[in-house]
Amino acid sequence: MTQEQHVRLREGASWSEWPLAPEQVGELDRSELIDIRATGGAGSYRLRARDMVGAVRLGRGAGRVRLSIEPKISVDRLMYLLGYAPDRLQWQGRNVDAAARPDLLPAVAHAFNRAARRALRAGPLFGYRETEDTLPVLRGRLRASEQLSRHPGLPVPLEVTYDEHTVDIPENRLLLGAVRRLLRVPGLDTRLRAELQGFAAQLDGVNPPVPGAPVPAWQPSRLNQRYQQVLALAALILDGASYEFENGRTVSVDGLVFRMWQVYEDFLGRALGEALVKAVGGRAEPADRNHYLAVGRRHVLKPDLVHYLPGRSGVSGPAIVVDAKYKRGPRREDLYQMLAYCVRLGLDDGHLVYAGGRPGVVRVPVPGKEIRLHRHVLDLSLPQAELSRHIDELAETLARSRP
Numbered sequence: 001m002t003q004e005q006h007v008r009l010r011e012g013a014s015w016s017e018w019p020l021a022p023e024q025v026g027e028l029d030r031s032e033l034i035d036i037r038a039t040g041g042a043g044s045y046r047l048r049a050r051d052m053v054g055a056v057r058l059g060r061g062a063g064r065v066r067l068s069i070e071p072k073i074s075v076d077r078l079m080y081l082l083g084y085a086p087d088r089l090q091w092q093g094r095n096v097d098a099a100a101r102p103d104l105l106p107a108v109a110h111a112f113n114r115a116a117r118r119a120l121r122a123g124p125l126f127g128y129r130e131t132e133d134t135l136p137v138l139r140g141r142l143r144a145s146e147q148l149s150r151h152p153g154l155p156v157p158l159e160v161t162y163d164e165h166t167v168d169i170p171e172n173r174l175l176l177g178a179v180r181r182l183l184r185v186p187g188l189d190t191r192l193r194a195e196l197q198g199f200a201a202q203l204d205g206v207n208p209p210v211p212g213a214p215v216p217a218w219q220p221s222r223l224n225q226r227y228q229q230v231l232a233l234a235a236l237i238l239d240g241a242s243y244e245f246e247n248g249r250t251v252s253v254d255g256l257v258f259r260m261w262q263v264y265e266d267f268l269g270r271a272l273g274e275a276l277v278k279a280v281g282g283r284a285e286p287a288d289r290n291h292y293l294a295v296g297r298r299h300v301l302k303p304d305l306v307h308y309l310p311g312r313s314g315v316s317g318p319a320i321v322v323d324a325k326y327k328r329g330p331r332r333e334d335l336y337q338m339l340a341y342c343v344r345l346g347l348d349d350g351h352l353v354y355a356g357g358r359p360g361v362v363r364v365p366v367p368g369k370e371i372r373l374h375r376h377v378l379d380l381s382l383p384q385a386e387l388s389r390h391i392d393e394l395a396e397t398l399a400r401s402r403p
């Protein structure tokens with residue numbers, strides 16, 4: 001078996017049986033994207049998705065295999081969750097026709113194409129970049145120290161610094177990097193690829209990001225306002241072009257993958273934080289990393305959301321702590337983790353928000369008081385408007401739980 005095998009799995013589904021060559025099994029096993037078991041039959045294996053969704057192409061030659069993992073929630077709902085990624089894609093439902101595209105990767109690519117088309121309608125963005133050069137004539141400012149050290153006593157050449165008006169700016173580098181990444185994604189239709197190639201031609205003269213290097217940094221401003229939506233999506237696409245193993249090793253892939261528990265944490269921290277600010281004021285800190293379990297700033301705590309409110313003295317402090325759990329029910333380690341958050345932050349209530357299961361509360365006696373660990377459930381399969389309403393209701397519930 002030397003041709004590329006296309007394996008299709010669904011997140012959260014049970015084991016399914018697939019015919020695979022030994023080289024393909026090796027590639028899939030090394031990717032750690034799925035679980036694999038031998039069936040006992042020659043060339044037949046049982047496969048099951050883990051916590052990633054997306055599509056990738058792995059291996060070469062006899063080991064070449066294409067893997068697609070469908071999310072267990074609808075694509076339009078996942079796109080809504082991705083809209084709360086750290087860079088805030090801000091598409092909302094009206095800008096992404098995801099309901100008409102049942103596959104995740106084409107939906108992401110179509111959303112990017114629409115945003116890129118709007119951004120590049122007036123041509124690529126230009127900006128100024130500080131450039132150091134050696135020239136026969138003066139341009140910009142003379143770098144006196146370099147001139148004296150490199151050409152002592154000579155009138156030319158000149159060591160200068162000048163601001164160059166160029167298309168090779170971080171915004172365009174990020175945009176081109178996403179275009180090139182999408183062109184390597186398996187399963188995109190011909191028309192979509194042709195449009196992506198057109199965007200790449202418009203960005204002629206731009207240096208794409210180096211694979212594995214940090215994403216080009218940019219700052220929102222009035223000048224790049226028409227680029228902001230597509231840049232947020234471009235950053236998400238480049239981030240999805242790699243994933244990290246449990247040992248910290250990062251692997252780049254031909255395709256896009258999204259780790260669902262991370263998508264859920266980003267969504268809940270930001271959406272619920274905004275709802276809490278609307279409900280009770282204060283300040284929301286998603287992914288707050290300013291608290292430690294031990295003295296000497298040791299063992300950082302990693303709650304998905306800490307909400308700050310003024311205390312009796314008027315000084316703002318932690319008032320609500322939340323942790324997102326992309327699973328159906330509580331585990332003992334979840335309770336231990338939230339109990340540590342409550343003890344360290346001085347709170348009587350902690351909130352675990354699961355993507356399934358049943359709500360409830362665990363009461364933990366501690367010296368002088370009781371700590372309540374609340375289990376809340378958020379149904380991600382709800383329509384977008386109803387899901388947003390449930391987030392607002394959850395914020396009201398959390399606010400009422402405060403003493």
